Amino acid sequence: MSDQGSADLAPRVEYYDVDRFWNDLPAVVGHETRRGPGEPDEWWTFYLKRVYCTPPRKRALVIGCGNGWVERHLADIDVAEHFDAFDVDPAYVAACEQERGDRPISYFESDFRSFVATEKYDLIVNHAAMHHAQYLYRLTDQLAKALTPDGIFVHWEYVGPDRNQYADGHVAHMEAVNRAMPERFHSSSRLRPFLSAAITGDPTEAVHASEIVRAIEQYFSVLERHDIGGGLAYQMLWNNIAEFEDPADEEATEVLAALLDQDARETDDGTVPVLFSFIVAGHRPDAGASLTARFDRLIREPAREALARRMKNLYLGQITRWVRRHHLWDPRRWTRKGRMRHPITN
Numbered sequence: 001m002s003d004q005g006s007a008d009l010a011p012r013v014e015y016y017d018v019d020r021f022w023n024d025l026p027a028v029v030g031h032e033t034r035r036g037p038g039e040p041d042e043w044w045t046f047y048l049k050r051v052y053c054t055p056p057r058k059r060a061l062v063i064g065c066g067n068g069w070v071e072r073h074l075a076d077i078d079v080a081e082h083f084d085a086f087d088v089d090p091a092y093v094a095a096c097e098q099e100r101g102d103r104p105i106s107y108f109e110s111d112f113r114s115f116v117a118t119e120k121y122d123l124i125v126n127h128a129a130m131h132h133a134q135y136l137y138r139l140t141d142q143l144a145k146a147l148t149p150d151g152i153f154v155h156w157e158y159v160g161p162d163r164n165q166y167a168d169g170h171v172a173h174m175e176a177v178n179r180a181m182p183e184r185f186h187s188s189s190r191l192r193p194f195l196s197a198a199i200t201g202d203p204t205e206a207v208h209a210s211e212i213v214r215a216i217e218q219y220f221s222v223l224e225r226h227d228i229g230g231g232l233a234y235q236m237l238w239n240n241i242a243e244f245e246d247p248a249d250e251e252a253t254e255v256l257a258a259l260l261d262q263d264a265r266e267t268d269d270g271t272v273p274v275l276f277s278f279i280v281a282g283h284r285p286d287a288g289a290s291l292t293a294r295f296d297r298l299i300r301e302p303a304r305e306a307l308a309r310r311m312k313n314l315y316l317g318q319i320t321r322w323v324r325r326h327h328l329w330d331p332r333r334w335t336r337k338g339r340m341r342h343p344i345t346n
């Protein structure tokens with residue numbers, strides 16, 4: 001076991017072709033594209049190429065590359081002359097090697113917890129990976145050190161509540177919107193996953209996602225940020241896209257369009273939290289130098305991870321929120337014999 005955590009005891013997690021997500025629907029990809037940077041029909045990778053990578057960057061790093069589609073596509077559209085990409089999972093790295101073809105991509109295995117860059121990069125890409133970082137500030141510090149002064153850090157990622165533990169009011173709102181849709185479109189899944197499922201399934205899933213933007217701001221200079229949203233539709237469509245897949249189904253098309261419009265409106269007015277963001281950030285000469293950044297990286301993060309290791313991957317903040325949510329502090333919740341009056345159901 002590594003000296004920095006127990007996630008290496010967790011089972012291998014397969015990220016593709018297991019669950020079905022909102023962006024498996026073309027209408028959602030269109031929605032994300034409109035909410036993202038550039039022209040309304042310009043996917044972020046093409047925007048990146050047009051605005052930041054023409055001529056191509058010299059050397060790019062892709063972190064947590066998974067099956068490798070991101071760097072293969074970025075190589076195909078000539079975003080950089082050479083790519084390095086890594087993942088913690090040797091099976092993904094092996095599969096990526098197989099799929100690479102003659103693209104200028106070098107793969108290696110590495111873990112966010114111990115990753116140290118040995119090269120300098122003028123482009124670093126995080127696509128849906130950093131939300132697995134337990135040592136988020138340590139990783140961001142390493143990435144900032146690897147970025148050249150003219151380099152950019154590009155981020156497309158979940159930045160919502162940790163471990164998808166949405167606040168009660170947010171869940172109630174999603175439930176109301178879910179109920180208001182015609183019945184065949186209802187999500188039958190829980191709109192707030194069990195915390196226990198996160199811990200037994202993949203303890204790194206969205207582990208400190210809500211702090212990613214804070215970490216980025218400490219170590220990079222944000223050039224642009226586009227909040228894509230997802231606070232309503234992401235969870236409601238999770239494993240619930242079958243009824244929306246037929247393009248000839250007019251009712252489904254209308255219901256989905258209305259849901260995405262509401263998602264955009266309520267993201268922008270703050271009714272629901274932002275779940276996904278696109279960010280481009282540049283080099284920051286004083287990266288990580290502030291007192292807060294040093295406190296987060298050198299004191300708060302090591303302390304909270306050490307504690308979580310001793311508490312079966314539970315974090316103090318999550319425990320206190322859970323205790324508050326279930327009113328476990330309230331004596332009326334308990335019998336004289338110390339039994340709980342109502343069972344905990346979520």
Ligand SMILES: C[S@@+](CC[C@H](N)C(=O)[O-])C[C@H]1O[C@@H](n2cnc3c(N)ncnc32)[C@H](O)[C@@H]1O
Nearest residue numbers: 015064065066087088089111112127128129132
């Ligand atoms: C949701 S997948 C995204 C993969 C890819 N970036 C994509 O967009 O398809 C998250 C990836 O992060 C990798 N990952 C998780 N924890 C990691 C860690 N500690 N160090 C490096 N990679 C990690 C996983 O193996 C997985 O490939």
